[in-house]
Amino acid sequence: MTATLKPRKRLRLSTVMDHIVLTLGALFMLVPMLMVLQLSTVPDAEIIQRGPSLHIGDQLDDNFVKAMFEASGFSGKNTGVSMLMNSFILGIGFAVGKIILGMMAAYAIVYFRLRFATLAFWAIFTTLLLPLEVRILPSYEIVQSLGMLNTYQGLIIPLIASATATFFFRQFFMSVPEELVEAARIDGAGPVKFFIDILVPLSRTMIAAMFIIMFVYGWNQYLWPTMITTEEDMYTLVRGIKQIIQVFEGTNLPEYGRGNLLALIAVIPPVLIVVFFQSWFVKGLTESDK
Amino acid sequence: MKRALFSNIWLPVALLLPQLVIIAVFFYWPAGYAVQSSFYLQDPFGFGSTFVGAGNYQSLFRNNEYLKIANFTLWFTVIVTFFSLAIALILAVKADRVIRGAKTYRTLLMWVYAVAPPVAGFIAVIMFNQSWGPLTEFFALFGYRFQVGVNFNDTAFAMILTSIWKQVPVNFIFFLSGLQSIPRSVREAALIDNRSASGRFWTVTFPLLAPTGFFLLIINITYALFDTFGIVDTVVKGEPGNNPMTLVYKVYVDGFRGNDLGGSSAQSVVLMALVLALTFVQFRLVERRIHYT
Numbered sequence: 001m002t003a004t005l006k007p008r009k010r011l012r013l014s015t016v017m018d019h020i021v022l023t024l025g026a027l028f029m030l031v032p033m034l035m036v037l038q039l040s041t042v043p044d045a046e047i048i049q050r051g052p053s054l055h056i057g058d059q060l061d062d063n064f065v066k067a068m069f070e071a072s073g074f075s076g077k078n079t080g081v082s083m084l085m086n087s088f089i090l091g092i093g094f095a096v097g098k099i100i101l102g103m104m105a106a107y108a109i110v111y112f113r114l115r116f117a118t119l120a121f122w123a124i125f126t127t128l129l130l131p132l133e134v135r136i137l138p139s140y141e142i143v144q145s146l147g148m149l150n151t152y153q154g155l156i157i158p159l160i161a162s163a164t165a166t167f168f169f170r171q172f173f174m175s176v177p178e179e180l181v182e183a184a185r186i187d188g189a190g191p192v193k194f195f196i197d198i199l200v201p202l203s204r205t206m207i208a209a210m211f212i213i214m215f216v217y218g219w220n221q222y223l224w225p226t227m228i229t230t231e232e233d234m235y236t237l238v239r240g241i242k243q244i245i246q247v248f249e250g251t252n253l254p255e256y257g258r259g260n261l262l263a264l265i266a267v268i269p270p271v272l273i274v275v276f277f278q279s280w281f282v283k284g285l286t287e288s289d290k
Numbered sequence: 291m292k293r294a295l296f297s298n299i300w301l302p303v304a305l306l307l308p309q310l311v312i313i314a315v316f317f318y319w320p321a322g323y324a325v326q327s328s329f330y331l332q333d334p335f336g337f338g339s340t341f342v343g344a345g346n347y348q349s350l351f352r353n354n355e356y357l358k359i360a361n362f363t364l365w366f367t368v369i370v371t372f373f374s375l376a377i378a379l380i381l382a383v384k385a386d387r388v389i390r391g392a393k394t395y396r397t398l399l400m401w402v403y404a405v406a407p408p409v410a411g412f413i414a415v416i417m418f419n420q421s422w423g424p425l426t427e428f429f430a431l432f433g434y435r436f437q438v439g440v441n442f443n444d445t446a447f448a449m450i451l452t453s454i455w456k457q458v459p460v461n462f463i464f465f466l467s468g469l470q471s472i473p474r475s476v477r478e479a480a481l482i483d484n485r486s487a488s489g490r491f492w493t494v495t496f497p498l499l500a501p502t503g504f505f506l507l508i509i510n511i512t513y514a515l516f517d518t519f520g521i522v523d524t525v526v527k528g529e530p531g532n533n534p535m536t537l538v539y540k541v542y543v544d545g546f547r548g549n550d551l552g553g554s555s556a557q558s559v560v561l562m563a564l565v566l567a568l569t570f571v572q573f574r575l576v577e578r579r580i581h582y583t
Binding site: 014015018019021022025026028029030032033035036039047048049050051052101102104105107108109111112113114117120123124127129130131133134135136137138139140141142143157158160161162163166181190191192194216219220222223226227238241242244245246248249259260263266267270271273274275278282285286 | 295296297298301302303305306308309310312313315316317318319320321323324327377380381384385387388390391395396397398399400401402403404405406407408409411412413415416417419421422423424427455458459460463464467487512516519520523524527528538541542545546551554555558561562565566569
């Protein structure tokens, strides 16, 4: 667009500059992860001697087997496979739970005449103000007293206790034309039928966008899983990262290759989802937070 | 609110109930519990507690270590927020301009959004490895011996750099979508009025991006205060010692490791007040004064 009014030569110079800056930015983002990839292909002895290099080794499959099937902890239960499974349970459980609860609550708030609707609205939206981190210790004590330590419920449900999804779906439901409800009523559809047959299909794109954002958010949780899971078979990949680093510190021959590959595995699923469903993700992110 | 409403009574109650129960048990109860226990002194062995009024708060603000951490958190937040916003803005402006490879650049600049903070911290630990870390070697070229985990400033630098790396993509996504929503007609008018690209940026684009920028400012402050926990914890390798740490990390260390429930709760309440103040600023000042569209 800037091209039209400018002489040709200056345009090319500024375009080249744009590309240089963007390439530098892309490298700034990419190089650390490429280093992790490189480190997971070479033997540990080589890493200890010379650190990251440009040499691509042949240890990727060996490291993969070690990372996925050998345990790194004391109990021998936190293999890559079990951590990967726990990460998926946390990510999917969190996203699905949040979306279902959020849609239900938003539907009740937007479409029903309720005496205590305003109160419920404020009770729910106050939760947007305080992140879990500031009430982490009391939350831990409560989950402990409910006997939910080292369980999936204890891991997932306290994280769901905030209104981001409810807020998002409320905004969306408010934008749905009112004529739809009237038309549905004339056709004899009750509130349940209207919700399932009309509103849910209409919200498909929104649900997809929410799912991506919430899945990534749940998958990447660290502080809460660190506190709530003490048994190694409950570790998620992201929670396991610290243990990997501590094992690096304590041993003579740290298994760098395996550690780096686990870090890579912890990153791949959320990155793939964000990259492949980019347009939904960006739409969901920029519209939900505003 | 909608005009055409359903008049069922029990259905909306049933729909709201799960959400209300969960936030009552896992939000209001712990938040209230934090406020309450901030006024009590807990016996370290778990045998009851004594009411000390504002005692926990007083000892908090008299504690030099706490004030030092608050001071570090302030600088950490300012630096991380400034650089991640500035870098993202530059990249977004360039990405908005290029035609060739626009989509590739966008993908390459945003995927780090999905990287968990502790993984970012893990990468920092590798990058700054004492004997062969690429960045340690880079600093060695200038004759500087970089020591993460030993030297306070070096550790702080590693945390800040990692936190910026992790936050640039979010800001980039928002700035780019803000730029793309500027109408074509406005851009063309600006092009006629002002021939210099930097002049156009400061007089037209930047003010139009201000609402996005202020929104991001709050998001970034919250990020630096809370979401960097995973980075701090991995960079210091779980050994706080004399290393720099943020206020949230201090809550965790005192409460979870030090078993000081009262002191930790008082810190939680201070943080809650901070977040409420930030939200208040966001709603009152920002929403009211910045209106360009």
